[in-house]
Amino acid sequence: MARETGSDALAQLAGERVDHRFKGLPPDAAGLTVGELAAERRNLFTGGFATPVLALSAERLAHNLALMETYAARHGLAFAPHGKTSMAPQLFARQIEHGAWGITVAAPHQVWVAREFGVQRIFLANELVDAAALRRIAAELAADPDFRLVTYVDSVRGVELMDAALTGAARPLDVVVELAAGEGARTGARTEAECAEVAAAVAATGTLRLVGVAGYEGEVPKADPERVAAYLRRLTALAPALDAEGLFGQADEIVVSAGGSAWFDAVAEVFAEVPELSRPVLKLLRSGAYVSHDDGHYRRITPFNRVPREGALEPAFRLWAQVVSRPEPGQAFVNAGKRDAAYDLDKPEAQVVRRDGAEHPATGITVTALSDQHMWLATTPEADVMVGDWIGFGLSHPCTSFDKWQLIPVAEADGTVVQYIRTFF
DSSP: OOOHHHHHHHHHGGGOBOOTTSTTSOGGGTTSBHHHHHHTTOBTTTSOOOSSEEEEEHHHHHHHHHHHHHHHHHTTOEEOOBGGGTOOHHHHHHHHHTTOSOEEESSHHHHHHHHHTTOOEEEEEEEOOOHHHHHHHHHHHHHOTTOEEEEEEOOHHHHHHHHHHTTTOSSOEEEEEEBOSSTTOSSSBSSHHHHHHHHHHHHTOSSEEEEEEEOOGGGOTTOOHHHHHHHHHHHHHHHHHHHHTTTTTTOSSEEEEEOOSSSHHHHHHHHTTOOOOSSOEEEEEOOOGGGTOOSSHHHHHOGGGTOGGGOOOOOOEEEEEEEEEEEETTEEEESOOTTTSOOSSSOOEEEEEEETTEEEEOTTEEEEEEOSSOEEEEEOTTOOOOTTOEEEEEOSOSHHHHTTOSEEEEEOTTSBEEEEEEOOO
């Protein structure tokens, strides 16, 4: 159950003033509170919004939230979606309302944001050895008996540093041993033998409590279904091996966790094979990009392409920018660039042109490059585009879309803006 200050903090977001911090909002809304602006239900296209402006689809957000809730339940998975995708507490709350066990984060700052907004279960998918951050977490655990945080360990040295920082803590900190996805992969102990050494080091402390194993299959080298499944079977075999050694002696349940946004179908399949252990098993999925999905990288790699019978995610982002220059027949420029649009995985995709209240497909328009504040467009003879037009772009990579915008309108299909999502990066 979320602490009272979390719901208060969410409510207080509506009291923030619209000002210079927030891009794309109507200039004449300056001085209104976010709640007052939302109550006006302005239209994204006729309500005075200034380009560039990033919007989320209300209907597609709702669809994606419901789809992953159903998927996790169908496969017997607990769900802790990765909050670093959006860093939006309003979306955290909706994810939890849709059955999420808690929220995954990657860094101490993200823990503080989640706690400020009442998240009671946090999975920190990183080894944390910063003494100051560990002491703050220990204080949070001591102050709130209902708060739970689980974090990674992947080295004996890390265990020693954590133990030293937590000396005298009122409650032990729950940890899971991270098994690396292979040689040359990101973090994690490379072998099962190393994992066992780390687990034994944890068991020898009084400040840490070993509660499970975890990893990230998205880092499997040359990933394909066979290699990913093989890694996940190594991970799931590690849990009974450590259990047989009695290393989960203080745990109430055993956590087995994996799952990015590319292979959660493999996670569901392999996790279904986990045997009974000495205590209940929490099979924890951590996929996060689903909440907005995208029109590029994740559209191509989503597991729903492999299992279409389970449904399909819908891209919820659209960036609207205005044509400000048409200097040559084959070229145009809009007033959005690297400061506004994700470009680390794929360039934005021109989808629709809006002029005088009517829309037509962005035929013959291709994004070729981005400057800080401009997008370079190549146009073929059939491209119907002129200065002043609005162009709607699909984006690739939710994480680097959210983090460029502090306040994002949520619009219904007819353009009515019903909410504003606040991010904290």
